[in-house]
Amino acid sequence: MTEATDAPFGGLTLxxxxxxxxxxxxxxxxxxLVAGEFRMLGRGHAEALVPMIAALPDRGRAPRIVAALGPGSFTGxxxxxxxxxxxxxxxxxxIAGYSTLAMVAAIARDQAGNVPVGVAMTGGHGEWFIEGFAGDGNVARPLVSLRPEAxxxxxxxxxxxxxxxEALVTARGSGTALPVWPDARAFPLLPAAALTSDTRPLYGRAPDARLPGGLPAPGN
Structure with a gap:
């Protein structure tokens, strides 16, 4: 990832x-942290997100906005x-962005004491998104989407x-599992290198929809 400019940032950040x-x-x-909210929605992000932002002080207005780029739910x-x-x-x-898995790793490192962390998140079609992070939070193994056994x-x-x-540790038969979800309120735990000015979605796997001839469909 390309490091975002002007970090660390001393002003307001949404x-x-x-x-x-x-x-x-x-x-x-x-x-x-001035204010924040975390909800387990499952679905309905489009209906819930804007009211959650509007409930923040001054309706969340800030000179910098940072958003999760994925991977995760295409819709989310x-x-x-x-x-x-x-x-x-x-x-x-x-505007800047960060990887969902980098956020999970940052929260886990805060809990476990800045040790190397592997991240395993639900992907599509029965696969898991997997990525490894060093003790300083930087990427040690690249993001891939794999079947659970792999x-x-x-x-x-x-x-x-x-x-x-928990499923990965059980399948492997060893290790410590931290069932962590990404949380915007943990933003300061991210290393500076996790921020990027490239805010294209990070899907983590090839798109399913394809045009005739095998080309990926635009926007996927």
Whole structure:
């Protein structure tokens, strides 16, 4: 990922994370949490997200907006990014993004003591999104989407975090599972290198829809 400019940031930051079944928003002044909310929605992010932002002080208005890029739910990723881009345009705000798995790893490292963390999150078609992070939070193993048995075989870290952490540790037969969900309120735990000014969605796997001839459909 390309590191976002002007980090660390001393002003107000609105953080939006709706890439998974969880949905969360947070408003920070520097690294101080001003207000935030976390909900386990499953579905309905499009209906819930804007009211959650509007409930923040000054309706969440901030000169910087940061959104989760995925991977996760195709719909959830797009809902969060659409809201971030619309607000950035309306307010003239800077916009940046971060990987959902990087956020999960940051929360897990905070709980486990800055050790290497493998992240296993629910993907599509029965696969899991897998990525490894070093003790400093930087990527140690690249993001891939694998069947559960292959994911368990590839995970080398003792600590595994995410929605499929318990299943992976059970399948592997060893390790510590931290069933962590991404949470916008944990934004200050992210390393600076996790932020990127490239806010294209991070889907983590090839698109399902294809045009005649095998080309990916646009927008997937």
């Amino acid at each position: 953080v939006i994370d709706s890439a998974t079944e969880a949905c969360s928003v947070a408003l920070f002044d520097g690294d101080r 990723v797009r809902v969060g990014l659409a809201a971030a881009r619309a607000l950035a345009l309306a307010w003239g705000s800077e 994911a368990a075989a590839s995970a080398i870290e003792t600590v595994i975090a995410g929605t499929q952490a």
